[in-house]
Amino acid sequence: xxxxxxxxxxxxxxxxxxxxxxxxxxxxxxxxxxxxxxxxxxxxxxxxxxxxxxxxxxxxxxxxxxxxxxxxxxxxxxxxxxxxxxxxxxxxxxxxxxxxxxxxxxxxxxxxxxxxxxxxxxxxxxxxxxxxxxxxxxxxxxxxxxxxxxxxxxxxxxxxxxxxxxxxxxxxxxxxxxxxxxxxxxxxxxxxxxxxxxxxxxxxxxxxxxxxxxxxxxxxxxxxxxxxxxxxxxxxxxxxxxxxxxxxxxxxxxxxxxxxxxxxxxxxxxxxxxxxxxxxxxxxxxxxxxxxxxxxxxxxxxxxxxxxxxxxxxxxxxxxxxxxxxxxxxxxxxxxxxxxxxxxxxxxxxxxxxxxxxxxxxxxxxx
Amino acid sequence: xxxxxxxxxxxxxxxxxxxxxxxxxxxxxxxxxxxxxxxxxxxxxxxxxxxxxxxxxxxxxxxxxxxxxxxxxxxxxxxxxxxxxxxxxxxxxxxxxxxxxxxxxxxxxxxxxxxxxxxxxxxxxxxxxxxxxxxxxxxxxxxxxxxxxxxxxxxxxxxxxxxxxxxxxxxxxxxxxxxxxxxxxxxxxxxxxxxxxxxxxxxxxxxxxxxxxxxxxxxxxxxxxxxxxxxxxxxxxxxxxxxxxxxxxxxxxxxxxxxxxxxxxxxxxxxxxxxxxxxxxxxxxxxxxxxxxxxxxxx
Numbered sequence: 001x002x003x004x005x006x007x008x009x010x011x012x013x014x015x016x017x018x019x020x021x022x023x024x025x026x027x028x029x030x031x032x033x034x035x036x037x038x039x040x041x042x043x044x045x046x047x048x049x050x051x052x053x054x055x056x057x058x059x060x061x062x063x064x065x066x067x068x069x070x071x072x073x074x075x076x077x078x079x080x081x082x083x084x085x086x087x088x089x090x091x092x093x094x095x096x097x098x099x100x101x102x103x104x105x106x107x108x109x110x111x112x113x114x115x116x117x118x119x120x121x122x123x124x125x126x127x128x129x130x131x132x133x134x135x136x137x138x139x140x141x142x143x144x145x146x147x148x149x150x151x152x153x154x155x156x157x158x159x160x161x162x163x164x165x166x167x168x169x170x171x172x173x174x175x176x177x178x179x180x181x182x183x184x185x186x187x188x189x190x191x192x193x194x195x196x197x198x199x200x201x202x203x204x205x206x207x208x209x210x211x212x213x214x215x216x217x218x219x220x221x222x223x224x225x226x227x228x229x230x231x232x233x234x235x236x237x238x239x240x241x242x243x244x245x246x247x248x249x250x251x252x253x254x255x256x257x258x259x260x261x262x263x264x265x266x267x268x269x270x271x272x273x274x275x276x277x278x279x280x281x282x283x284x285x286x287x288x289x290x291x292x293x294x295x296x297x298x299x300x301x302x303x304x305x306x307x308x309x310x311x312x313x314x315x316x317x318x319x320x321x322x323x324x325x326x327x328x329x330x331x332x333x334x335x336x337x338x339x340x341x342x343x344x345x346x347x348x349x350x351x352x353x354x355x356x357x358x359x360x361x362x363x364x365x366x367x
Numbered sequence: 368x369x370x371x372x373x374x375x376x377x378x379x380x381x382x383x384x385x386x387x388x389x390x391x392x393x394x395x396x397x398x399x400x401x402x403x404x405x406x407x408x409x410x411x412x413x414x415x416x417x418x419x420x421x422x423x424x425x426x427x428x429x430x431x432x433x434x435x436x437x438x439x440x441x442x443x444x445x446x447x448x449x450x451x452x453x454x455x456x457x458x459x460x461x462x463x464x465x466x467x468x469x470x471x472x473x474x475x476x477x478x479x480x481x482x483x484x485x486x487x488x489x490x491x492x493x494x495x496x497x498x499x500x501x502x503x504x505x506x507x508x509x510x511x512x513x514x515x516x517x518x519x520x521x522x523x524x525x526x527x528x529x530x531x532x533x534x535x536x537x538x539x540x541x542x543x544x545x546x547x548x549x550x551x552x553x554x555x556x557x558x559x560x561x562x563x564x565x566x567x568x569x570x571x572x573x574x575x576x577x578x579x580x581x582x583x584x585x586x587x588x589x590x591x592x593x594x595x596x597x598x599x600x601x602x603x604x605x606x607x608x609x610x611x612x613x614x615x616x617x618x619x620x621x622x623x624x625x626x627x628x629x630x631x632x633x634x635x636x637x638x639x640x641x642x643x644x645x646x647x648x649x650x651x652x653x654x655x656x657x658x659x660x661x662x663x664x665x666x
Binding site: 078089095096097 | 552554555557558560561562563564565568572573576577
């Protein structure tokens with residue numbers, strides 16, 4: 001089922017006497033999620049991603065705009081009529097019911113012509129349980145399960161109604177690191193197998209990049225960029241997206257473009273063709289540095305961190321917006337740790353220029 | 368015994384001493400009193416040891432009346448007050464405007480003096496030469512005839528006592544239940560909404576099990592509190608409860624000790640022991656039932 005969000009807006013009334021005006025949680029959000037795809041809604045906390053998810057689910061009413069499932073306008077529809085399955089951040093499993101009863105709960109709500117027989121219910125419950133591989137846990141209570149198992153039960157409960165759309169709110173944030181890795185593969189597998197259009201919310205860019213067909217990066221309620229993970233990483237639309245994606249994060253410098261040349265400090269580091277003279281923000285990905293003795297870009301060497309396959313060079317530069325400059329180079333390179341200076345050449349496709357005020361991307365010709 | 372253990376006992380000692388002096392010793396003493404036959408308060412002497420005191424109390428029509436009154440009071444007021452409190456708490460938690468005001472109003476009886484409230488109830492219910500009382504006026508308005516609730520038929524007096532008790536115990540229950548309801552994670556309700564769960568089912572399948580430990584707590588303490596009722600009856604019907612036929616078990620104990628017929632600590636002790644056995648039995652039954660029904664959420 002294709003999901004279309006059209007100029008979706010949510011404003012919350014101001015709270016308390018002192019605060020004035022309303023808070024815009026989601027601002028004119030427009031995007032399309034193709035049928036059967038997994039989309040990651042990514043952004044820092046408070047950026048409106050959960051509100052967006054709640055609006056798709058129907059738990060929040062939009063202030064403006066429309067939501068379509070396929071061709072059907074569901075904006076005014078109650079959640080239970082939309083055919084959505086939702087997995088909550090804390091899973092919201094009913095603690096007093098067994099796993100089986102938890103999964104069966106949505107089916108028991110069906111009335112009238114949709115009412116299911118006991119056998120049909122049991123069949124559907126076992127089918128959903130089979131999908132997430134928890135058949136042997138059916139008689140346990142949620143508190144007797146591990147976090148990962150609870151997560152699976154929550155997904156099974158969301159899937160048992162055969163929803164048109166599956167929504168996951170921060171599905172991995174309550175799991176430990178190892179389980180997180182495993183569970184995200186699991187979510188991907190289940191989504192692929194069922195082919196249900198899925199939207200999931202996360203603040204962890206790693207998580208979003210690794211399993212999404214498409215990611216939408218949000219900030220302050222505004223959609224910053226939408227696209228395939230690699231595309232967004234390689235071509236950030238603005239400084240925020242560039243800074244938000246990637247670990248370690250991108251290095252940001254104050255820079256100047258003069259006569260088609262990019263200057264950081266006094267070093268002319270890279271030709272930037274087609275860009276008029278101006279002050280810019282320069283973002284350089286950690287993997288965008290090449291260790292070179294006569295390279296144009298000089299930094300004060302701080303320390304070298306060995307990570308096995310790679311070497312991470314931590315240095316400082318007066319024009320850097322952050323504390324340190326972090327560059328990752330192949331471990332085969334030898335770094336002279338005795339020297340106080342380290343020199344780099346830059347990979348042009350890993351260097352991004354942004355407007356100093358609007359922070360929008362400035363494209364330049366790579367020669 | 369290692370030194371840690373000794374230390375633990377040392378820390379517990381002050382509390383233990385107080386408990387022994389003011390709880391354990393009187394308990395044993397009451398038991399001894401209840402077994403001493405023909406005890407003379409003035410000379411502090413007795414004839415023998417046995418179960419005569421119990422036999423006397425159990426055959427005393429005043430005591431049987433008190434037991435009957437107490438049981439009626441307990442089994443009417445505890446369920447009614449708990450159910451009403453639950454209803455009001457549900458109402459309170461589903462409104463936003465004026466919620467604090469209502470919460471305050473509902474809590475007022477809790478901080479009001481029992482005897483003052485009794486006086487107000489007298490004015491509401493009592494029939495005198497000058498006026499039939501407010502409640503009777505309302506009854507007359509609907510075409511009924513006046514009833515003397517304070518000196519009249521048994522059922523009328525019992526009604527006032529129950530009404531009064533429910534009114535007095537409700538604030539605390541509302542307070543506990545509103546906070547219990549507020550502590551239920553909203554995500555459960557959201558999940559239920561997404562699944563299209565009907566309101567009644569949300570209440571019976573989610574809300575009720577979630578707050579069942581609190582309800583159970585209120586029922587147990589409610590039972591114990593109602594079994595110990597005394598001052599409420601005094602506030603409404605005066606100190607001569609036997610004459611009014613509205614005595615309670617605790618009232619009987621008090622009368623035997625200090626009332627007009629006072630000076631019988633042996634009978635009072637026997638009655639107190641009987642009350643203790645009744646409360647213990649009921650609480651055990653409650654615990655057994657709750658073990659099956661109450662959901663404790665362990666995190």
